[in-house]
Amino acid sequence: MASSLPEARMAEDKATSRKPARVPAKKEVEYLPPAEFLARRLPEGCRLAEGDPGFRRQFYREMAACGIMGMAGPRPYGGSFSLRQMASVFEAVSVYSVGLAISLAAHTLCTYMIGRWGSETQKARWLPELCRAEKLGAFCLTEPKAGSDARSLALKAIPTPQGYLLEGTKTFVTNGLEASVYIVLARIGRPGGGKKDAIGAFIVEKPDPGVIVKPYRKRRVGFDGFPNAVVRLADYRATEENLLGTEDRGWNHTAKALEVAKVNMGAIGVGLAEGAYRAAVAHARKRVQFGRRIADFQAVQFMVADMHAKIRAARLLVQDAADLIDAGRAAGYESAMAKCFATDAAMQVVTDAVQVLGGHGLLAHPMEKNLWEAKLLQILEGTNQIQRMIVARSLLG
Numbered sequence: 001m002a003s004s005l006p007e008a009r010m011a012e013d014k015a016t017s018r019k020p021a022r023v024p025a026k027k028e029v030e031y032l033p034p035a036e037f038l039a040r041r042l043p044e045g046c047r048l049a050e051g052d053p054g055f056r057r058q059f060y061r062e063m064a065a066c067g068i069m070g071m072a073g074p075r076p077y078g079g080s081f082s083l084r085q086m087a088s089v090f091e092a093v094s095v096y097s098v099g100l101a102i103s104l105a106a107h108t109l110c111t112y113m114i115g116r117w118g119s120e121t122q123k124a125r126w127l128p129e130l131c132r133a134e135k136l137g138a139f140c141l142t143e144p145k146a147g148s149d150a151r152s153l154a155l156k157a158i159p160t161p162q163g164y165l166l167e168g169t170k171t172f173v174t175n176g177l178e179a180s181v182y183i184v185l186a187r188i189g190r191p192g193g194g195k196k197d198a199i200g201a202f203i204v205e206k207p208d209p210g211v212i213v214k215p216y217r218k219r220r221v222g223f224d225g226f227p228n229a230v231v232r233l234a235d236y237r238a239t240e241e242n243l244l245g246t247e248d249r250g251w252n253h254t255a256k257a258l259e260v261a262k263v264n265m266g267a268i269g270v271g272l273a274e275g276a277y278r279a280a281v282a283h284a285r286k287r288v289q290f291g292r293r294i295a296d297f298q299a300v301q302f303m304v305a306d307m308h309a310k311i312r313a314a315r316l317l318v319q320d321a322a323d324l325i326d327a328g329r330a331a332g333y334e335s336a337m338a339k340c341f342a343t344d345a346a347m348q349v350v351t352d353a354v355q356v357l358g359g360h361g362l363l364a365h366p367m368e369k370n371l372w373e374a375k376l377l378q379i380l381e382g383t384n385q386i387q388r389m390i391v392a393r394s395l396l397g
C-alpha cells in the first residue's frame with residue numbers, strides 16, 4: 001500500500017485500543033482497526049466488491065466498522081478524519097479498485113455536506129445510517145443539459161406553503177441505484193427569478209414518492225460493477241427539513257464541498273497510478289526479451305523513473321491541498337490544481353505502464369480497465385479543462 005492511515009489515527013486506535021463498533025451484519029466478519037483493515041483486507045475485499053453487489057454491501061459495512069464510511073461525518077456520528085487522512089484512504093482503496101473508491105467518494109460527498117451544513121435535526125436523522133453503511137449516499141448535480149456548466153441546472157424547486165415541489169432529472173449519478181440518500185441541487189423558482197434564482201441543496205430520500213431511479217444504459221468498457229443512474233424527481237414533496245442550509249447557500253456549499261471532493265479525486269488518481277506502476281515494475285523485472293530482463297533496457301528504465309516522479313509529485317500536490325483545507329484555508333485553485341495534475345499523471349502513468357506490459361497490458365492484464373478509469377478521472381468532479389480554467393483565473397485574474 002502506498003500510504004496507510006496517518007500515524008495519528010493509528011496511534012489513537014492503539015492508545016484507546018478501541019474496538020470498532022460492531023454493526024449488524026448478515027454474515028460474521030472479522031472487523032479490524034482502520035490501518036490494519038486497509039493493509040490486510042483491502043486487496044481481496046476490493047477484488048470481490050468489484051464483481052459482486054451483494055458482497056459489496058457487506059464490504060461497505062466492514063469499512064463502516066473501521067470508520068471509513070463515516071470518515072467525513074462529524075463526531076459523534078462519524079470518524080471525523082482530517083482531509084489528509086481521507087485522501088490516504090482514497091489512495092489506498094484505488095490502488096485495488098477505482099470503482100469502489102469512486103463509489104466511496106460519492107457517499108463521502110453526501111455525508112460531508114450533511115455533516116458540515118446540516119442542522120442538528122438533519123444530522124441526527126441521516127448521518128447515523130449513512131456512517132454505518134446501512135444507507136448509501138449519492139450526489140446529484142449533473143443534468144442532461146448541464147455538465148461543465150453545472151450552474152445552468154434546470155431541476156426546479158417550486159416553493160409551496162408546505163415546503164417545495166421538486167421536478168426535474170439528474171444524470172450520470174454514481175451509486176444512483178444503490179443509494180437511498182441523495183444530495184440534489186435545485187433551482188429555487190420564485191416568480192421573476194430567472195437566471196438569478198437561488199440554487200438550493202436538498203436531501204432527497206428513496207423510496208419516497210416521486211423519486212424514480214433508472215440505470216443509465218450505455219455500454220461501458222470498464223466499471224461494469226458500478227452502474228450509474230438517472231434520477232428523476234416528479235412532484236417530489238420536500239419540506240424545510242430537506243433543505244440543506246439556507247435557500248441561497250446551496251451553490252456556495254457545493255463549491256466548498258467540491259474542493260474537498262477534488263482532493264479526494266486527486267488521491268484516487270494517485271492510487272490508480274500507484275497500482276499501475278507496481279504492476280509495470282513487477283512485469284519489467286520478470287519479462288525477458290533478447291536474453292535480458294526488459295528492466296535492463298534504458299527505454300523501460302526511463303519510463304519507470306518518470307512514472308515514479310509523477311506519482312510522487314501528484315501525491316505532494318494532493319497532500320498540500322488537503323493540508324490547506326484542514327487548516328481552514330481557502331483552497332479553490334489548489335484543489336483544482338491537485339485534481340487536474342494527479343488525474344493527468346494517472347493517465348500518463350497508466351499509458352506508460354501498459355507500454356511496459358506490451359500486449360499483455362491490453363489482453364492479459366486488468367490494466368486495460370485502468371485506461372478507462374484514468375480517462376474517467378480526467379472528467380469527473382469537473383473536467384480537467386475546467387480545473388485549468390479555475391487555476392488560470394486565480395493566477396491571472
Ligand SMILES: Cc1cc2nc3c(=O)[nH]c(=O)nc-3n(C[C@H](O)[C@H](O)[C@H](O)COP(=O)(O)OP(=O)(O)OC[C@H]3O[C@@H](n4cnc5c(N)ncnc54)[C@H](O)[C@@H]3O)c2cc1C
Binds near residue numbers: 384389
Ligand atoms: C462514470 C461517471 C460518473 C459520474 N458521477 C456523477 C455523480 O455522481 N454526480 C454528478 O452530479 N455527476 C456525475 N458525473 C458527471 C460528471 O461530473 C460530468 O460528466 C462532468 O462534469 C463533465 O460534464 P459533461 O460530461 O456534460 O461534459 P461537457 O460539459 O459537455 O463537456 C464536454 C467537453 O467540453 C469541454 N468544455 C466544456 N465547457 C468548456 C469551457 N468553458 N472551456 C473549455 N472546455 C470546455 C469539457 O472540458 C469537455 O472536454 C459522472 C460522470 C461519469 C462519466
